[in-house]
Amino acid sequence: MTDVRFFNTYEPVSPFYRDLIPLLSARGLDAEVVLSSREYRAGRKPLEESLGSDRVGIRRIRAGRGVVLGRSQKLWAMLTYVIGAAGSSLFGPRARLNFFLTQPPLFSLWGLVLRWLRRQPYCCLVMDVYPDVAVRDGLLKAGGLATRFLTYVSRSVLRRADAVIVIGRCMRERMEQHGIASERLHLVPNWVNDAEVQPVEHERNALRKELGLEGKFVVLYSGNMGVSHFLDDILETARRLWELPDLVFVFIGDGPRRREVVGWQERFDLKNIRLLPFQPTERLAESLSLGDVHFLSLRAGFEGLVVPSKAYGALGAGRPILYQGESTGEIARMIEEERIGSVVPLNSPDSLTSVLRRYYDHPTLAANEGQRALELNRQKYGRQHAVSEYLRLIEKLLGKDVDQGN
Incomplete structure (x- = not known):
């Protein structure tokens, strides 16, 4: 059994995995990251090289190699990810906590399924609000049948999550308007790695x-x-x-x-x-x-x-x-x-x-x-502030006491 299993099609643009997961390992927690074999952007060394630890497992869902180019490749990566991630989490080892990021859109619904079938809690990190973003993009019709159904699914999943993390006050206010209980909402802004980004004259x-x-x-x-x-x-x-x-x-x-x-x-x-x-x-x-x-x-x-x-x-x-x-x-x-x-x-x-x-x-x-x-x-807004908030929340959801000395 792993302690925390993270779901997202690609590695986020932010240093979320690279900064947070090593600290989870240092606290004796096992983590698994479920990713597509494709990458969203170039310029970073593979996550496997950054997270070399016996306490970290990285599961790549096969969809080819390299950076995704064009809509068809993105759709293929998304489809293969949904099938592969769902299958491995349903029939594979259990997780004490399932942690869903934003991609694929609405895949956090699977967290609700895993709670019903395997009694596993889940939380959601909302970086983009779906299906609202798709409506603004013109991909979905405002007020259409599909939009109303997807909105119902999205709100239901978030309302039932053990925790919902948002990255801005405006996003928290929108979640509250959607009926997400304030005690389940947690505001943690994004960040950059202070060790990698500093002023250069x-x-x-x-x-x-x-x-x-x-x-x-x-x-x-x-x-x-x-x-x-x-x-x-x-x-x-x-x-x-x-x-x-x-x-x-x-x-x-x-x-x-x-x-x-x-x-x-x-x-x-x-x-x-x-x-x-x-x-x-x-x-x-x-x-x-x-x-x-x-x-x-x-x-x-x-x-x-x-x-x-x-x-x-x-x-x-x-x-x-x-x-x-x-x-x-x-x-x-x-x-x-x-x-x-x-x-x-x-x-x-x-x-x-x-x-x-x-x-x-x-x-x-x-x-x-x-x-x-x-x-x-x-x-x-530095790395330490944000990562500390994630550590507190994850350990709370796992039922662990936070060691303030770490």
């Missing part, structure tokens, strides 16, 4: 030198370019400010909206836009420190459904955040409460250009806000 940043960015003011977008992100105005701002020779917009990552960046760059022949792939873990500190300002965005209607984890990379690198989205979201609240950046409304390229020009003209503003961001990460 421009003059010591080898990646900056390799990319020819010495002496440049860099606006950095680092992470997934997904359907929930809004890039229209930052691209228009790049077009408007193209005449500033030392201002560069760097986009690092991939996703369905990357082609919009490529198209805009080619359409206006913009030399101030640079596109890079995801960077390897060993260069993450240099990568996140490229920017003088980090840009984040979220489309209207996605607040409370997702929380951009890119923000925590900016905190770890000690950089201010320029956020474009609704003011009710977690990241917007954090920025305004802690004075670590600026919040700009959607569909307002004039405001975005004005705010960005202010950072460009007054570099000490970015430096001061970045220093506050770094202190905030150390005091409130």
Whole structure:
């Protein structure tokens, strides 16, 4: 029997497994991670190499090899994962606690099945709220029969979970509106590994030198370019400010909206836009420190459904955040409460250009806000704070006493 079994199609973008599971092992707890054999993104060494321990088992559900490319490969990886993960957890060794992350969507229903059939408790970590995200994406019709049914299933599973973890206040408020008991809700923000991400000064940043960015003011977008992100105005701002020779917009990552960046760059022949792939873990500190300002965005209607984890990379690198989205979201609240950046409304390229020009003209503003961001990460949002909360919750669900000395 294993103590905790984790389910998610791929390894999360956050360092969730790599930071949490070694501490579970150190406390004498056995963990199993059930993953697809495919990867969501490149640039990280295999999880097996990071979690080398007799107390950790990694079960790969066969679906081919390499990074998933395109919708058909993602659907195949998801289908094979559902079948393989369900079968192994139903007929294989028992688990004292089943821990479901967000992918595949609504697979946490299997937790309810395992409770009925094998009397195993389960908890859910909600990083994206389904089926609501699919409705916003246009994949499901609002108010349609399928949407109503999936909504009923999702709410039923969450209401019956032994614990529900959310990553933002806006998400917690939405869960409470859906009837999730407040005593079962736990707010634990995402984080970055402080040992891997720390500020790298421009003059010591080898990646900056390799990319020819010495002496440049860099606006950095680092992470997934997904359907929930809004890039229209930052691209228009790049077009408007193209005449500033030392201002560069760097986009690092991939996703369905990357082609919009490529198209805009080619359409206006913009030399101030640079596109890079995801960077390897060993260069993450240099990568996140490229920017003088980090840009984040979220489309209207996605607040409370997702929380951009890119923000925590900016905190770890000690950089201010320029956020474009609704003011009710977690990241917007954090920025305004802690004075670590600026919040700009959607569909307002004039405001975005004005705010960005202010950072460009007054570099000490970015430096001061970045220093506050770094202190905030150390005091409130760092790895130790988040992982400690997970340890307390997991040990509580397992019926163990928390050893405060560890």
